[in-house]
Amino acid sequence: MTKRTSVSGSGSLKDVDMAAAEQSVKKLKVDQPVYAYPKDNYTIQSEFLKKSKFEVLYMATRARAEVPRLLLEYVGATYTSAAPVDWPAGKKDTPFGLLPVLTHFKPDGSAFTVPEVPALVRYLARLFGLVGGTLEEDALLDACFQCAVQNVLDVLVMDIWMKPDPKKKECIDAAFEKLAPYFDGFERYLVKNGSNGYLLGEKTTFAEFPWFDWMDYFYSEYPEHMNALVSETVRPAVHKLYKRFGSNPRIRAYIEGGRWEYRPASSFIGLYSTGVSVDDWEQAYEFYAKTLELQCVENVQPEHGGEGGRYLEFVANEQEKTKFTVYCAGKSEGSKNDIPKHNTDISFAVRDVNETYSRLVKKGVEFKMPPTEMPWGSMAQFTDPDGNVLTINSLPVAVSKDK
Structure with missing residues (x-):
């Protein structure tokens, strides 16, 4: 066997x-x-x-x-x-x-x-009863299923994956142009059923699964093209089906939960820290540790920071998992990495900074600081649409404390 x-x-x-x-x-x-x-x-x-x-x-x-x-x-x-x-x-x-x-x-x-x-x-x-109730309904489901598992696949294979440069924009453009008629046909069937997010009545059927799977893949790998192919305003009935599947608790847990290695868990583990940037770390230490009586659990000089730079972590009590950080960039002259100065800092814990960085760059996120090794682990910084600086941080590693 x-x-x-x-x-x-x-x-x-x-x-x-x-x-x-x-x-x-x-x-x-x-x-x-x-x-x-x-x-x-x-x-x-x-x-x-x-x-x-x-x-x-x-x-x-x-x-x-x-x-x-x-x-x-x-x-x-x-x-x-x-x-x-x-x-x-x-x-x-x-x-x-x-x-x-x-x-x-x-x-x-x-x-x-x-x-x-x-x-x-x-x-x-x-x-499991995910089929139609008549020969006509089953024929409809068979046709939609076959179009997704065969026709859509053929386009991806021939027009992208088999090309010398599968990342070439011209190849991807041509492929999505060929995919459009298939999604048009699927849209018409969904509209005929009432644009309610289902292909048949108000019942989930097997024919819907490959369409959701393709869209889930496209949104991840080709977000710009996918937004032009399916959205709330472009083929809205197909988009509604996609949203319906995506809101299903089991499907969402499967995609985000990381039970299988081919479906890794979501990059973001949770909020690691929130804090501030300061010009004088010693003055800040006196305020947060002595005046506010927060417990300092990390006090290190970043290897890649400027002269006089400092990184501190505080907690209100031993049970608190989210840290309050104080970061002093120091003098940037001669530093190996000029970390952007900002007033506040929000840091998310991720499983892998490099993997998360690559995933977000592919989605058009602009990074002010690429993945960099720090005493507390790897980190990278990017901005949101309003220019707020956000940080992704790997799980911290043990470092020596000098306070």
């Missing part, structure tokens, strides 16, 4: 504990979405399906396996996302020597394996 490994990062194959996944939904702190769809709170009713387990066998990447994964997340099924350890040797153990492959482990101990994305997605859709 094909050897498998979990792609959750643990190195061992195990079923996803959906109870834990539901907890991640509850812990996901998000604002109330603009579009609220109570009917999307799917609950598995069948005891057979409650006790069933599924495995999606594919490489540790999104690609062709993402639609069945999204569907399993949406319904709240228990499933494993697994990757082959030795794929060349394991090809012979799959029906057609291709991935992904879905395996349904039934409560009676038997297992049923389904290859090919269209077949395995429709199998799941029938199990």
